[in-house]
Amino acid sequence: MLRPGGSGWPSLLLPTLLTALFAAAVRFDAVPWLRGPAPYPPEWQWGFRPQPVSGAWLPALVAGGVVLALLAVSRWRRASGRPRLAASLLLTAGTLAGWAFSLCLMVTLPDGPWRTLLARAASRTFSSYHTVAISGDARDPRAFLSRHAALLEEYRASAKHAATHPPGPVLFYRAALAVCEGSAPLTEALLGLARIPDREFPPPSTRPARAAALLGALLIGLLGAATAWPVAALAETLGLGPLAAARVGILYLLLPGPALMVPQFDSALALPVATATALLASAIATGRAAAPKALLAGVFGALALFTSYGAPAFLAVGGVAALSLAPSRREAATRAIPILAVALVTAVVPAVATALLGHDPIASARAALAIHREAYTAPRSYGLWLLFNPLDLATFIGLPVAVLGLVRLSSVRGQGWADPGPSGRFGLALAAGLGALIASGVTRGEVGRIWIPLMPLLLVAILSPADGSSDDPDPARLRSIPLVLGALLAALCLVIRVSWDL
Numbered sequence: 001m002l003r004p005g006g007s008g009w010p011s012l013l014l015p016t017l018l019t020a021l022f023a024a025a026v027r028f029d030a031v032p033w034l035r036g037p038a039p040y041p042p043e044w045q046w047g048f049r050p051q052p053v054s055g056a057w058l059p060a061l062v063a064g065g066v067v068l069a070l071l072a073v074s075r076w077r078r079a080s081g082r083p084r085l086a087a088s089l090l091l092t093a094g095t096l097a098g099w100a101f102s103l104c105l106m107v108t109l110p111d112g113p114w115r116t117l118l119a120r121a122a123s124r125t126f127s128s129y130h131t132v133a134i135s136g137d138a139r140d141p142r143a144f145l146s147r148h149a150a151l152l153e154e155y156r157a158s159a160k161h162a163a164t165h166p167p168g169p170v171l172f173y174r175a176a177l178a179v180c181e182g183s184a185p186l187t188e189a190l191l192g193l194a195r196i197p198d199r200e201f202p203p204p205s206t207r208p209a210r211a212a213a214l215l216g217a218l219l220i221g222l223l224g225a226a227t228a229w230p231v232a233a234l235a236e237t238l239g240l241g242p243l244a245a246a247r248v249g250i251l252y253l254l255l256p257g258p259a260l261m262v263p264q265f266d267s268a269l270a271l272p273v274a275t276a277t278a279l280l281a282s283a284i285a286t287g288r289a290a291a292p293k294a295l296l297a298g299v300f301g302a303l304a305l306f307t308s309y310g311a312p313a314f315l316a317v318g319g320v321a322a323l324s325l326a327p328s329r330r331e332a333a334t335r336a337i338p339i340l341a342v343a344l345v346t347a348v349v350p351a352v353a354t355a356l357l358g359h360d361p362i363a364s365a366r367a368a369l370a371i372h373r374e375a376y377t378a379p380r381s382y383g384l385w386l387l388f389n390p391l392d393l394a395t396f397i398g399l400p401v402a403v404l405g406l407v408r409l410s411s412v413r414g415q416g417w418a419d420p421g422p423s424g425r426f427g428l429a430l431a432a433g434l435g436a437l438i439a440s441g442v443t444r445g446e447v448g449r450i451w452i453p454l455m456p457l458l459l460v461a462i463l464s465p466a467d468g469s470s471d472d473p474d475p476a477r478l479r480s481i482p483l484v485l486g487a488l489l490a491a492l493c494l495v496i497r498v499s500w501d502l
Helices: 009-028 057-073 077-081 083-108 112-122 129-133 141-158 168-181 184-194 207-225 228-237 242-252 256-260 265-286 290-305 311-323 329-356 361-377 382-397 399-413 421-440 452-463 481-497
Strands: none
Touching: 009 399, 009 481, 057 083, 057 242, 057 481, 077 083, 083 112, 083 207, 083 228, 083 242, 083 256, 083 481, 112 129, 112 184, 112 207, 129 168, 129 207, 141 168, 141 361, 168 184, 168 207, 184 207, 207 265, 228 242, 228 265, 228 452, 242 452, 242 481, 256 265, 256 382, 256 452, 256 481, 265 290, 265 311, 265 329, 265 452, 290 311, 290 329, 311 329, 311 421, 311 452, 329 361, 382 399, 382 421, 382 452, 399 421, 399 452, 399 481, 421 452
């Protein structure tokens, strides 16, 4: 799987063994520092809250089994006859199955999936976007945009996540509220799922407001699962055939970070970041429809920028990795750089448009980043997180994937000065970007959630062909490997869910 001509099976022995040991350590908290350094606060540490083995595990097992079944179906000879159609059908079913898997993992929680999603979305401390969205501050979206920079200081204590993010997430929940206010049947259907008494949500949390919390949370989960599509598209650009690329996209749905962090907005942020990178990679590597792809990449980049102030770093890492796919240095200068420039200009245009509505994106960014540094960066140790950030990333991208990534990186570096091929260059560029992000120290803790937008790119780099091309883009000897890898990832998701408080 990691070297041309290799069967891949020997490479899975070490990840399988380490995954079993890691799962046992998580379940019994044998190594508490796997959850992060103590004490919290100021340092970050995931809580340990083990849940008993019970029938509540069954829905998650069934949903995970459906995702694995799609991986198995992709190996059928009938699918190979029409690979493009089969891949599209598998990704469509996979998006829904992956969404269901993330919801079913919540069945193991005491309040179940619907109440948990609603409560977390509506919580002032868990995310706080919905809290601001239903307040008077966001009643008029245009006025909210014009006052955004000034409001952030007020949110420092009352709405910490909203205080450190662009207005996009708040307006997302405001749109969900508008939908629920305009549809009483939808509101009642959503509240019927959660079955929460009115007394648990006093004013200003009206019935439509409560329904909007659940609707927004569900949509975030669906958007996160839809990231399987750009993952598959990027994998095709790096040399895999349609079915093999679809398997990589489906595997993304089983990574612990994306599966466990719903309804955090980071899961949804992965979609525009991965899509922008996939479009840039395709335009630069092939040169086909370069202008439309660059423009569309800029649109998705703008969505990412309106959602997170960390998005520029993720988009930059993806853009540099896409740049590495240029067939030659000359084409990098004549084709790739202009493509990136068009995407960048397109991404900035919406920010200018919001400025015409009164929003000051630069003032908002400066205020939000200052609050973030004061609350989450400065109090935490830089040196400590040089160690724990990579560990947390390895945990939530999935230990077997992380181990395979290290093996893949060492094999690429072992080629010395030889050209590692497009896939190798893409992986090295990602590794360099990730190393720079770690060394910068701008993120200290929670990278298993915050760095979810990088996980699609890392997964593709690890599982793409080692030489960037293949005479057989879907070799039969490798079709069983994703199934084993998927089973390991699904097991990790379940073990972490019933052991840690995320």
